[in-house]
Amino acid sequence: MRTENLVFLPDSPYTEWIINRSEDLFSGLNKYLVVVEDISKPTRFTNSEILVVENGDLENSPIVSELSDFKRIIVNYHTPFIGHFLMRRQSELSHAKLIWIIWSGDLYKHPSFLSKAYTSRTMAVLPPEKMVETWGKSVHHRILQALGKPNKYSFEKSFSKFDFVATIFEKDVMEAESVLGLKAKWIRFAFLSLEEMFSEEYLKNKPVLGDKIMVGHSGSPENNHLDVYHQIHHLLPSNEMTILSPLSYGNPTYIEAVKSMGEEYFEDKFETLEDFIPREFYYQKLAEASVAIFNHKIQQAFGNILGLIFMGVKVFLNPENPVYIELTSHNIKVFDYSKMTQDDLLNPLSAEDVDNNRAIISLLFKEEKIRDYYRDLYIA
Structure with missing residues (x-):
């Protein structure tokens, strides 16, 4: 052949x-x-x-x-x-x-x-x-x-x-x-496809989520973490929610700046993930969040974003991001980071919105x- x-x-x-x-x-x-x-x-x-x-x-x-x-x-x-x-x-x-x-x-x-x-x-x-x-x-x-x-x-x-x-x-x-x-x-x-991203257990059952706020997906500058930390610190001055930021790869200088501000603003409520871990355990870690914020102005982290939405996490995206434009065009419930409020951060996604998001994503990214x-x- x-x-x-x-x-x-x-x-x-x-x-x-x-x-x-x-x-x-x-x-x-x-x-x-x-x-x-x-x-x-x-x-x-x-x-x-x-x-x-x-x-x-x-x-x-x-x-x-x-x-x-x-x-x-x-x-x-x-x-x-x-x-x-x-x-x-x-x-x-x-x-x-x-x-x-x-x-x-x-x-x-x-x-x-x-x-x-x-x-x-x-x-x-x-x-x-x-x-x-x-x-x-x-x-x-x-x-x-x-x-x-x-x-x-x-x-x-x-x-x-x-x-x-x-x-x-x-x-x-x-x-x-x-x-x-x-x-x-x-x-x-x-x-x-979803079948490649998730185990059969995740596909059938919604995970029990934690109450952390996830910010970004890596230590690359495109995440624009510092603006998000500043905004969270302003909206939740007495924050009791842990801020989780995966930083397993990226620019070393930028990562140090991210860690410095995170520790300054959130002290013992700031957590980083700096080692690569198997995919199954990575999604378990992501399920510790109820809210995730991605301040990318360009297309990046789509797999992470899609996975978090499917798990039921409330996801905020920069409205300039092509991912935000694509997902909202299919009526997937994601939120505009530029309009984020204190109530938005404190209240998880409704059960109805979670189910609707899962149904739409299942159709768009099914194996066939x-x-x-x-x-x-x-x-x-």
């Missing part, structure tokens, strides 16, 4: 899930290439048959000799290295359809989104020049361009070469069109729906 699709993937906990689902639908038609920063480091997947290539070694990978055989090039998480590779290999790929699956960071790390992604408190901790490592200084990239090496100019130009863009968030597509010159056809797409998304992607 002839291989039809070359699928680029990052080193992610989702990598094997994506491969397994793709093979379940189109077995033997795909080749997978995981692009990593350092090939000597352990990967976050266990399948030893997956081809792994270091960022700077794409041109020397065995896949180069096969490029003209592929009908589709599917890019999960676009990077400057992949963009440069695609631009240099346009002649071999002229017959292939190029498909970009947006993962958030590959879109919103562009400097044009600095003013959109971060609040003033976040920017005070991490000035703009510390947030755009992917791009760096123009002079440096002009030199790289002259040397024929990956650079931001070839990366930016590569976005216009995609024929299709896959995401569930229409605003992401609009932003990519506006900022990056994307001219691709939009394919609605989501990675995971996700299979259809993958099928549409691979026949584009």
